[in-house]
Amino acid sequence: MNKYVKIGLAIVVLFLAGFVYWNYFFVFSEGVKGGSLNYFEKKGFVFKTYEGRLVQDGFQSPQAGALQSNEFRFSAVGSDVAQQLERASGKFVELRYKEYLGKLPWRGASKYVVYEVVEINDSSPARNNEIPAGTN
Template sequence: MAKFLKISIPIIILVLAALIYWRYFFVFGEGVKGGTLNYFEKKGFVFKTWEGRLVQEGFQSPTAGALQSNEFRFSALGDEVANQLERASGRFVEVRYKEYLNALPWRGASKYVIYEVVEVGEREGGGNRDIPTNNN
């Protein structure tokens, strides 16, 4: 019995460590999102984290025939990113993010974590992109 415990306890600990890493620290995906920064605030009871929302152009809906605004809720990582986003409220913002499988309280309330601000532009007629016009 003692030999069984000496073998099974380290295996159980190793499996639990791998499961915790996969659920909370494994980066599931990375990407770039762009949209109008709707709000950005610091909140939390024990761990104060930066939380925000980008509203992207267009509409999407999980059900056919319904309209829903395309929102991207995120948490921000670090003071430099937070300072850039604080000054960009209401403007077009492009950000790089990492997607985790689950959120951690000290990392933020969202599984999407912004780690870099790529661009901040003015919101004139659809953002900082060129819009084709019909010149007939």
């Protein structure tokens, strides 16, 4: 009987370890998003994490005829990334991120974690394509 308890306990431990890895450490997707950096701040009660919001150009809506802004809420890791984003508020930025299935309190309040700043521009790409006033 003792042998079956040990085998059962080992299976439960392996299952729990797999579950924790899948939900909190498995990278579901990676990508790059670009938009205007709305805000970037350091916050938290116990774990101080960097949180930000990127507002992307254009509108999208799940319902026809309705408008909804397209924003990307994220957490950031690393002091280099944090220093770059603290100086980029209101500017167009491109960020490389990883998406996890679950959130961890010391990693941030979002399942999207930014780990690299690809580019920072003073204005959005839509503004760069506008015709300057008085050139008609």
